[in-house]
Amino acid sequence: MMTKKLLPFAFALTLGLAGCGGDESSGLAGMYMTTSQSENLAGCDGDGTPKTIDPAYFVVIDENLLNGLFVSAYPCTGPERSSCNTDSFSLFFLAERASGGEFITDQPSRDSVSGNECTIGWSGTRAKKTTGGIILRDEYRSGRVTGKVCTDQDWDWAAGRVLECKHVEIRVATKL
Numbered sequence: 001m002m003t004k005k006l007l008p009f010a011f012a013l014t015l016g017l018a019g020c021g022g023d024e025s026s027g028l029a030g031m032y033m034t035t036s037q038s039e040n041l042a043g044c045d046g047d048g049t050p051k052t053i054d055p056a057y058f059v060v061i062d063e064n065l066l067n068g069l070f071v072s073a074y075p076c077t078g079p080e081r082s083s084c085n086t087d088s089f090s091l092f093f094l095a096e097r098a099s100g101g102e103f104i105t106d107q108p109s110r111d112s113v114s115g116n117e118c119t120i121g122w123s124g125t126r127a128k129k130t131t132g133g134i135i136l137r138d139e140y141r142s143g144r145v146t147g148k149v150c151t152d153q154d155w156d157w158a159a160g161r162v163l164e165c166k167h168v169e170i171r172v173a174t175k176l
Helices: 002-019 159-164
Strands: 028-040 056-066 068-076 092-097 102-104 108-112 117-130 135-144 165-175
Touching: 002 135, 028 135, 092 117, 117 159, 135 159
Parallel strands: none
Antiparallel strands: 028 056, 028 165, 056 068, 068 092, 092 102, 102 117, 108 117, 117 135, 135 165
16 A cells, blocks of 8 residues: 555656756757867957867757756767767867856866965856857966965866956857
8 A cells, every 4th residue: 555655756756856957958059060260379359360170060969967957069070960979078068057148168277376375277168159150269267366266175166267368269150
């Protein structure tokens, strides 16, 4: 008898856990063809110098995880989804929603800590939807800072997003 009473509860719990990540959409998911790629080694202003497009195609995937919606992108050898290798090195991995419709990855570093002063570096990718496509900005930022970011074990990685930009690579792509 106890099994019959627990069955509806177990079923409801299973349904609830399956939906924990939600079915949110970034609006970025899909196949893309890179139309231009450039690099600026002197900062983040301007388009920089054109680069050879690599990869020509990539896929953006929505990943609804237990702690929210994340977005990742992987290279492809052609315009078909079957040509993509999601086991390979990603263009960006688990970018989280930020302000202004962007999804951002954070890879921070902290060096030269002296008291409450330190040097922090931040590299990351900003992915933003455009009319008919997407712009990916791979940025590297660094600077000398003071305060909690230098002394806290669990410092706010987003602090690096506003440092002086030292280098940017911009990929503009059209959604297929």
